Amino acid sequence: xxxxxxxxxxxxxxxxxxxxxxxxxxxxxxxxxxxxxxxxxxxxxxxxxxxxxxxxxxxxxxxxxxxxxxxxxxxxxxxxxxxxxxxxxxxxxxxxxxxxxxxxxxxxxxxxxxxxxxxxxxxxxxxxxxxxxxxxxxxxxxxxxxxxxxxxxxxxxxxxxxxxxxxxxxxxxxxxxxxxxxxxxxxxxxxxxxxxxxxxxxxxxxxxxxxxxxxxxxxxxxxxxxxxxxxxxxxxxxxxxxxxxxxxxxxxxxxxxxxxxxxxxx
Numbered sequence: 001x002x003x004x005x006x007x008x009x010x011x012x013x014x015x016x017x018x019x020x021x022x023x024x025x026x027x028x029x030x031x032x033x034x035x036x037x038x039x040x041x042x043x044x045x046x047x048x049x050x051x052x053x054x055x056x057x058x059x060x061x062x063x064x065x066x067x068x069x070x071x072x073x074x075x076x077x078x079x080x081x082x083x084x085x086x087x088x089x090x091x092x093x094x095x096x097x098x099x100x101x102x103x104x105x106x107x108x109x110x111x112x113x114x115x116x117x118x119x120x121x122x123x124x125x126x127x128x129x130x131x132x133x134x135x136x137x138x139x140x141x142x143x144x145x146x147x148x149x150x151x152x153x154x155x156x157x158x159x160x161x162x163x164x165x166x167x168x169x170x171x172x173x174x175x176x177x178x179x180x181x182x183x184x185x186x187x188x189x190x191x192x193x194x195x196x197x198x199x200x201x202x203x204x205x206x207x208x209x210x211x212x213x214x215x216x217x218x219x220x221x222x223x224x225x226x227x228x229x230x231x232x233x234x235x236x237x238x239x240x241x242x243x244x245x246x247x248x249x250x251x252x253x254x255x256x257x258x259x260x261x262x263x264x265x266x
Contacts, residue, residue: 035055045159059107069152071224124152131148169186181210196226207230
């Protein structure tokens with residue numbers, strides 16, 4: 001097996017490796033501070049303003065920064081604020097104060113505000129800050145990079161002028177129906193952006209157990225596709241219950257697609 005040469009990595013690869021290593025290292029440090037964000041998912045119409053909240057856990061006087069993450073791409077640095085000095089925010093390339101602003105609510109609580117949102121703002125936004133309690137551990141591997149990230153807030157901006165995605169549910173395979181559990185697949189194609197909120201319902205009741213939603217992939221037409229899976233007991237499928245895949249994406253607030261056993265070929 002040939003060894004990997006660091007020169008073979010692109011800048012995007014290196015950025016992703018840094019983020020992966022950083023999250024791995026911090027997950028192993030029990031004393032690391034915890035950064036929390038809310039809401040986890042936020043849906044808003046084009047042209048409105050949205051606010052995301054971040055709690056940094058403990059105050060150490062360091063900066064608070066926000067980062068934008070698109071599917072299969074390196075994170076983009078949006079802005080950085082200095083709560084201890086009160087100086088003006090610093091912005092990353094392609095980001096400006098006319099569209100993105102930050103607000104300090106307390107020593108621990110901060111907000112990212114996006115004005116006049118557009119479909120292109122759909123992304124996962126991460127809040128981050130320094131943590132001096134893990135300097136020794138992280139500096140052995142990443143030198144001066146000692147940053148703790150929140151779990152992220154997913155923003156989906158809807159626009160009635162954008163075509164909704166194409167949603168279809170695939171029934172269980174013939175091999176599946178002979179086992180104790182069956183899996184249905186919700187295929188979501190032609191999304192304008194690589195984000196959607198997908199939820200499943202059985203007879204109108206929301207279910208989360210047995211649900212897995214993958215990551216978006218870009219299609220040849222530059223739009224995106226996504227798959228979500230629901231695994232249930234075969235007995236539930238045999239009872240001919242209504243199974244619904246609900247999708248919230250850029251082109252439509254709600255796209256519902258239903259399936260039941262009696263609608264499928266025996």
